[in-house]
Amino acid sequence: MVQxxxxxxxxxxxxxxxxxxxxxERLASASPRCGKSRITLLEAGSRLGxxxxxxxxxxxLIERSADSFLAARPEGMDLVHRLGLxxxxxxxxxxxxxxxxxxxxxxxxxxxxxxxxxxFRLLAPGxxxxxxxxxxxxxxxxxxxxxxxxxxxxxxxxxGELDESLESFAVRxxxxxxxDQLVQPLVSGIWTADPARLSMAAACPEFLAMEREWGSLxxxxxxxxxxxxxxxEARGARYGQFVSFRNGMQTLIDGLVRRLTISGVETVFKGxxxxxxxxxxxxxxxxxxxxxxxxxxxxxxxPRAASQLxxxxxxxxxxxxxxxxxxxxxxxxxxxxxxxxxHPLDAAGMVVPRVSSRRLIAASFSSSKFPGRAPSGSVxxxxxxxGALDPQIAAIPDQEVIDLVLEDLREMLxxxxxxxxxxxxxxxxxxxxxxVGHCQRVTRIREAEKSLPSFGLAGSAYTGVGIPQVIGxxxxxxxxxxxxx
Ligand SMILES: Cc1cc2nc3c(=O)[nH]c(=O)nc-3n(C[C@H](O)[C@H](O)[C@H](O)COP(=O)(O)OP(=O)(O)OC[C@H]3O[C@@H](n4cnc5c(N)ncnc54)[C@H](O)[C@@H]3O)c2cc1C
Numbered sequence: 001m002v003q004x005x006x007x008x009x010x011x012x013x014x015x016x017x018x019x020x021x022x023x024x025e026r027l028a029s030a031s032p033r034c035g036k037s038r039i040t041l042l043e044a045g046s047r048l049g050x051x052x053x054x055x056x057x058x059x060x061l062i063e064r065s066a067d068s069f070l071a072a073r074p075e076g077m078d079l080v081h082r083l084g085l086x087x088x089x090x091x092x093x094x095x096x097x098x099x100x101x102x103x104x105x106x107x108x109x110x111x112x113x114x115x116x117x118x119x120f121r122l123l124a125p126g127x128x129x130x131x132x133x134x135x136x137x138x139x140x141x142x143x144x145x146x147x148x149x150x151x152x153x154x155x156x157x158x159x160g161e162l163d164e165s166l167e168s169f170a171v172r173x174x175x176x177x178x179x180d181q182l183v184q185p186l187v188s189g190i191w192t193a194d195p196a197r198l199s200m201a202a203a204c205p206e207f208l209a210m211e212r213e214w215g216s217l218x219x220x221x222x223x224x225x226x227x228x229x230x231x232x233e234a235r236g237a238r239y240g241q242f243v244s245f246r247n248g249m250q251t252l253i254d255g256l257v258r259r260l261t262i263s264g265v266e267t268v269f270k271g272x273x274x275x276x277x278x279x280x281x282x283x284x285x286x287x288x289x290x291x292x293x294x295x296x297x298x299x300x301x302x303p304r305a306a307s308q309l310x311x312x313x314x315x316x317x318x319x320x321x322x323x324x325x326x327x328x329x330x331x332x333x334x335x336x337x338x339x340x341x342x343h344p345l346d347a348a349g350m351v352v353p354r355v356s357s358r359r360l361i362a363a364s365f366s367s368s369k370f371p372g373r374a375p376s377g378s379v380x381x382x383x384x385x386x387g388a389l390d391p392q393i394a395a396i397p398d399q400e401v402i403d404l405v406l407e408d409l410r411e412m413l414x415x416x417x418x419x420x421x422x423x424x425x426x427x428x429x430x431x432x433x434x435x436v437g438h439c440q441r442v443t444r445i446r447e448a449e450k451s452l453p454s455f456g457l458a459g460s461a462y463t464g465v466g467i468p469q470v471i472g473x474x475x476x477x478x479x480x481x482x483x484x485x
Pocket of ligand 1: 015017018068272301305458465
């Protein structure tokens with residue numbers, strides 16, 4: 001199909017989550033062609049932002065999903081600067097830049113929360129003394145982690161294939177006990193994934209590269225730290241590099257929406273029911289039966305929705321998209337008077353190992369992490385439950401889910417009395433699962449994407465679930481949709 005490059009073009013973005021908003025912003029601002037283009041954003045729901053939303057109520061600031069993002073990647077911060085939102089940024093409060101792990105050895109009468117060993121980042125022990133001094137692991141487990149540097153790197157499979165599951169990688173390098181008590185809960189707190197299926201190559205390529213280049217995670221992490229100035233800042237995650245906004249993540253969505261409105265992007269709150277190729281490029285049928293002609297499109301919808309839309313156009317691509325598994329989760333936000341909580345909440349949050357047989361996956365101490373999240377004298381805690389390893393949560397009524405979270409938090413944080421604030425946010429099929437083989441699937445998807453005229457796919461399902469990567473995916477898809485085929 002040949003499009004006339006001088007004719008006005010109509011570029012359509014389907015899906016008004018972060019990926020779609022970022023794609024529309026790029027179409028409206030970056031391309032010198034955009035002066036000639038009409039841009040339409042189609043959203044099936046009644047608001048923009050997708051899963052990202054902030055609720056403000058009686059002095060509480062509650063994030064319905066994401067509460068922060070990694071500032072070290074450029075895509076997020078570049079957008080923040082372009083939208084003029086840098087003065088709204090807040091960092092994780094320095095005193096709480098660490099994670100705690102719930103630990104209850106079999107013979108112990110009671111459990112307790114223990115800090116992640118100093119210098120330990122997700123899978124990498126950056127500071128040997130940190131691991132050796134940590135009461136989280138038994139002595140044999142600590143010594144096994146210390147011996148990581150002597151574990152030979154895995155040989156390449158005859159196919160050249162390097163991917164393996166996160167569980168297999170972590171057990172091989174750090175030992176079973178460190179995986180069960182430290183790595184598994186840290187990973188679940190981020191990806192809500194099954195580590196036996198989570199792809200190292202897709203989810204943690206940095207650690208795979210450390211093994212390949214330096215032969216060991218401890219050596220690789222030490223060298224990384226030295227290059228970064230020698231500070232073993234990580235205790236779970238690099239909290240010093242995460243930021244949010246004073247008024248919550250909704251600030252980013254509102255900033256994008258403002259920019260799109262000023263740029264003349266038309267937003268239509270209607271879903272897309274089907275798409276097909278047409279002489280003009282694409283023909284979209286909306287859920288109310290109306291149609292739209294488009295010269296280029298960005299599909300920024302979850303992979304299952306993209307699969308259904310693409311089935312008549314590109315069946316093999318649709319099959320690959322439909323094969324991306326998704327997990328759900330619930331977030332229970334609870335507000336208490338400070339005096340009701342026995343624990344000092346002197347961390348960004350806590351994670352709970354699966355081997356401790358609890359339903360709670362993790363909790364974020366929101367009012368410790370960022371300023372202005374709770375009224376004076378109160379604390380806000382967000383409990384996470386569900387994920388790929390506990391899909392049954394989806395079938396449990398709200399009040400029972402709230403009770404399950406409260407029960408675990410009462411024991412772990414010494415909470416007394418009833419919460420002053422309760423909010424439950426449930427997310428069905430909201431988190432893509434990057435299973436082993438995901439990178440090959442994405443390579444096929446990218447090839448098929450390029451073979452369709454003026455077409456881009458965006459969202460968290462492909463090359464990163466974090467906010468910066470999702471913004472980047474929207475921008476890349478916009479560039480593909482703008483191409484004149
Ligand atoms: C609970 C949770 C917590 C998270 N926490 C963090 C965090 O702290 N930090 C971080 O960096 N990331 C976090 N993430 C990840 C990040 O928020 C997401 O990856 C990102 O927001 C996804 O954006 P998206 O646009 O790809 O998808 P979505 O937000 O799902 O948006 C897709 C949009 O498409 C629309 N749509 C679907 N079908 C159609 C159709 N047929 N026609 C028109 N519109 C349609 C939907 O209504 C929706 O608005 C979290 C995610 C979740 C779910």
